[in-house]
Amino acid sequence: MNVIEVNNLSKTYGKNNVVKNVNLVVKKGEIYGFLGRNGAGKSTFINMITGIINPSAGSFTLLNEPNLQNVKRRIGVLPDYSTFYDSLTAIGHLKYFTGIHGRSISTAECKWVLQRVGLSEHANKRAGKFSFGMKKKLGIAQAIAHNPELIFLDEPTSGIDAESALMIQKLMLELKEAGKTIFMTSHNLNEIEKICTRLAIMRDGVIINEGTLDELRAHYLSAITVQIKHSPFSSKQNEVIPFLQSIGKEIITKDNKTTLTLDTEEKIPVIIRAMMNLKINVYRINVDEPSLEEIFLDHRNQGTVTKENTLSNTISKLKMSI
Numbered sequence: 001m002n003v004i005e006v007n008n009l010s011k012t013y014g015k016n017n018v019v020k021n022v023n024l025v026v027k028k029g030e031i032y033g034f035l036g037r038n039g040a041g042k043s044t045f046i047n048m049i050t051g052i053i054n055p056s057a058g059s060f061t062l063l064n065e066p067n068l069q070n071v072k073r074r075i076g077v078l079p080d081y082s083t084f085y086d087s088l089t090a091i092g093h094l095k096y097f098t099g100i101h102g103r104s105i106s107t108a109e110c111k112w113v114l115q116r117v118g119l120s121e122h123a124n125k126r127a128g129k130f131s132f133g134m135k136k137k138l139g140i141a142q143a144i145a146h147n148p149e150l151i152f153l154d155e156p157t158s159g160i161d162a163e164s165a166l167m168i169q170k171l172m173l174e175l176k177e178a179g180k181t182i183f184m185t186s187h188n189l190n191e192i193e194k195i196c197t198r199l200a201i202m203r204d205g206v207i208i209n210e211g212t213l214d215e216l217r218a219h220y221l222s223a224i225t226v227q228i229k230h231s232p233f234s235s236k237q238n239e240v241i242p243f244l245q246s247i248g249k250e251i252i253t254k255d256n257k258t259t260l261t262l263d264t265e266e267k268i269p270v271i272i273r274a275m276m277n278l279k280i281n282v283y284r285i286n287v288d289e290p291s292l293e294e295i296f297l298d299h300r301n302q303g304t305v306t307k308e309n310t311l312s313n314t315i316s317k318l319k320m321s322i
């Protein structure tokens with residue numbers, strides 16, 4: 001089921017077209033990551049589809065309902081700028097905002113939500129005395145306290161400490177397990193890589209790439225470089241080198257290490273099997289594969305992906321296929 005459907009959504013400020021004809025679909029149960037550098041248009045996009053600002057053109061539906069007013073109670077939002085009442089406690093905020101959503105929440109339920117975002121000790125403290133990070137956590141608590149089906153989180157972990165960020169990431173995964181859908185922005189690519197099921201990269205108001213991390217990687221990866229540490233080729237040299245030349249390119253063998261490029265990772269197990277048949281032991285395999293950071297930086301710089309990564313999942317795939 002599609003819980004977010006966006007069609008040709010645009011926002012213009014004067015002559016500045018900051019979101020341009022964006023189309024997007026998010027399915028139930030996803031944690032959807034929305035990436036882009038500062039000023040790309042991410043918050044403007046979220047603000048439009050959560051009713052904080054009006055679009056200049058285009059349309060969207062949330063939870064299959066074209067009228068946003070009819071679903072407001074079923075969505076939760078942490079906007080880019082949250083406002084709090086200085087004299088209201090954390091519990092007071094949760095009671096007040098769940099009330100706005102037409103629901104009531106007990107003090108015990110408030111405490112449970114506050115505990116989940118790491119604010120247990122501050123449940124009865126006034127928001128006026130909260131630090132930036134504490135306010136961010138309170139904003140997240142407010143977004144989820146009324147038990148919404150669809151949750152928008154604009155930079156939920158920016159400005160909060162590393163331990164708390166892990167706690168929030170765990171909470172998001174639990175919400176996903178409970179069937180909720182999360183649409184989030186973040187500049188923490190490690191976080192996006194860890195928890196998001198799909199993601200989109202926005203640049204200058206346009207989505208320039210969209211899909212799972214593997215799909216984005218595949219889009220960027222025209223060749224993979226593999227380095228194999230093995231026992232000496234010795235007398236098998238005349239058999240193994242022609243075989244490698246038939247399967248890959250740019251083959252370099254030195255000190256019992258062979259590096260070559262392949263057009264698909266499917267060829268890696270073929271090489272392993274061939275080496276084993278020739279009684280050559282394979283000790284280690286390193287595979288170049290771009291991280292999300294490299295894909296993202298590549299978008300910024302239009303450069304090439306260069307960093308080397310050892311991927312344990314590729315190794316385990318190989319182990320399974322041997």
Ligand SMILES: Nc1ncnc2c1ncn2[C@@H]1O[C@H](COP(=O)(O)OP(=O)(O)OP(=O)(O)O)[C@@H](O)[C@H]1O
Nearest residue numbers: 013016018036037038039040041042043044045080
């Ligand atoms: N109210 C406004 N009036 C005029 N321009 C605006 C307004 N709000 C945002 N913009 C412009 O729209 C563009 C997109 O801003 P937006 O806040 O959506 O970016 P963002 O991707 O969320 O950035 P960040 O990662 O820094 O939060 C920017 O150029 C910004 O200056």
